[in-house]
Amino acid sequence: MLVSKHTAVLIENCIKQTHINVTCSYPAQAVLNISGGAACFSGTDSFLTQVIGWGFATERAQFGDDIAAIEQFYRQQGNPQVDIELCPLVPDWLPLQLGKRGYRLTEMNTVSIIDLRQQEGQWHSNTTSCLIRPVEKSELSAWARVVAHGFNCLEAEEHFYHYASAANVTAFAALVDNNLVAGGTIAIHDGIGDLGVTSTLPLYRGKGLQKALLLNRLQFAKEQGAKLAAVTTAPGSVSELNCQKTGFHCAYTRVKLTLGLE
Template identity: 30%
Template sequence: MTGSTLRTSLFCDTALAARIERAEVDLISAVSRASASRCGVAGFVTPLASGVASFAGAGSPYTKVVGLGFGGVPTSAELAAIEEAYTAHGVPTSVELAHLGDPDLAAALSDRGYRLEGFENVLGLDLTVAHDLAVPEGIEVRRSGDDEFEPWLQVVVEASIHPDTQGVPWHDEFPAEAIEAAQRDSAAAGLTRYAAFLDGVLAGGAEFRTTEGIAQLAGAGTAPAHRRRGVQSAMLSARLADARAAGCDVAVIVTQPGSKSHQNAQRSGFDLLYTRATLVRQP
């Protein structure tokens, strides 16, 4: 096109998907161990093929199996042992499965009685290419320290329990108590926190972590009263700048299909890389 610059989309092959899923395994494992240490929960972090089975407490967003499909299919005995471990805690076995993983795994889980309950999208941004995101006036984003953790936590929890209604809803919704506990666990695991201020008022919070050159952009939320003012874009811009400074080549964000977060990510240059299906087997 004359007079315009065509942006090259970030293509996700199975190698990149495997890197991203390894980063997810590392994240879930770190937070799950932090939960056990912080709360004394009798949890577990059990390697399973290329992934991990995590129990961080009943009702925790970190109680699930992630990262499967890129290092062989678990045996029936391995799956049975994991299912029994979750059943012992009175919770279902929930598996997040990337569609770029081994297709034999989905068939194996279906044969064991797993039921499809939802999807989430993994979007990525090529950090080797410059992306200039405008930050609206009146918004300041900075790293957030322990001295303001409680007000930061209050804003993030409030944002989480009042999600945008656009798009497909999450397959499971967590109460405020579970979200608060999960955020305390992620803080204990060392995720970097960011606070956004709109005209001097704490309006939003977000998290950030790097693994194998993958920048994971997590936990972003804006208080309902401050939405549609550019807070999310400002927090995204700050984390992307830090990701580049840390030497990362890909930034990743996870959203619900068709959601406002999905829309905002694509507007900011993110490409849809792959989808994760949530497969659940009841005790």
């Protein structure tokens, strides 16, 4: 499947809209919409405090004003740095200009996609020892706690709760013997399903729960009318391998560029 700039824009816009929806659920938050992208702030410790979807519509003549506004926005929030998630299909001069301004590469992730329209029938998992289902609202706190433990990042529990509670986001749980032991999310916007926030408690790894969660979310996205599903993974990770085995293929590598603010 050819990954065009149009497809990349749809994927990044889905992620951007989810960022905005989640950010707006925080009591202390701010969003700056700029040139088709969004600078989001939901706390200095939040993984959603970053710029997403920016660059596609940025003209060279307006770059200086755009980046100055972004940096000033984060200074006003008291954030110590600017993190920009950048798709490689933005104009090639843009990352060069960011580099000249002092931005440095701090992270790389693989964005993979699957065409849900090409899949006939339903996705099935061979795992019969667990139950996969959407999470009830009353279960979101327990879900967030399990996911945080799975990531070994207990301090992010509140952020996972906000993420799973946002509009257009559905959290899924994997239950073994009626115990919630793994979880993941899918956010759907404009025909794109974005899978994320997926982890498993250490004791239950290697039992096919990640694959089961993946397949059930893909089936859910298809039933909701999504045309494509996307997932962001660390390059060469087990998660990336699991996605490839399911039929995902690499669309592009997204980079994070960071500037410390004095």
